[in-house]
Amino acid sequence: MKGTCEDIERLIRRFVWGTNEGTLSIHLISWDTAKQPIESGGLGFKNPHQQNRAFLMKIGFQLVTYIEALWVRVLKAKYRWGHRLPILIKRPSCSRLWTRLNNFWDEICDSANWNIGNGSQTSFWFDNWLGRNGRLAFNCLVDTMSPYAMVSDMTTASGEWDWPRLNPLLPTAILDQIDVVPPPQNRYNFDTLGWRWCDTRVFSTRSAYAYLLDTEGLPNDVV
Structure with a gap:
């Protein structure tokens, strides 16, 4: 390629x-x-190397969003895909397409941003859900955190953000951003995945290409 x-x-x-x-x-x-x-x-x-990567990112992002598409279901069954957004997809024997996706799967995971519904499917610390801040685990102010905490776990019984619990854990700038996000509610639908590099959270090859240009220090080739 x-x-x-x-x-x-x-x-x-x-x-x-x-x-x-x-x-x-x-x-x-x-x-x-x-x-x-x-x-x-x-x-x-256009840079053909980065354009190729943008198209591959489109395929990778569709794998985690087009969950009912036949081709997605076939690939997930073939490669024993379990979690909605797995950390690793590497397999000992796979197609060239799967190898190429695996080569920059970390970028795809970092580009996925959870849209919060009821908050029960999104990890508070290890999933991207608060705009472009990335994983909140990198901003934690304490040495230990609850690794299994979901976004829904950080609310009170009345459905508001649990500020006495949150205040000691994160910097003020992050807390201010959480404050403008509507807290998850049980009556809402399940959390969904969106595209981090676009304000509408909808994937576009153009936004993927722009993101890759901003990180052009990364390798251009995808074996």
Whole structure:
């Protein structure tokens, strides 16, 4: 796949720069600059490596959201997928597609953001559910925490956030963000998964590509 992406990029460069008797013409700007978004001073050409990763992220995210789709059910049965959002999907013998997804599964997990309903399926500390803050375990102020606490466990019997319990656990900035989130209620539906890098929580290849450009220090190739 890496070789295919390089071939595609080579063809694009030849088309953009043009040729003169079989040789490339003079480049007025670097190709790295040309690949930058227009709003960043570039020409907006796509990076085939990152575009490929964005498409693979789409497949990976659909695995955890399109739970009734036939192709998702087949793959989950084949690879013995249990949890809605497993931490690991690596298997000793699998297809090339599954290997590619496994190579950056951590990114997909970090990009998934739980939309809170009744709060009973979302880990308070280890699932992404509070905007772009990531896992709250990284912000905990105490040495020990309850690893099995769900978001619903952090509310009172009357359905409000349990502030006497929360205040010693997290920084004020995080508590302020929790304060504007409606507490989970039993009458609400189950928690659902959304896309962290878009305000609407709906996946788009465009937002995945933008996210990958922001983290371009990561490896470009997916074996």
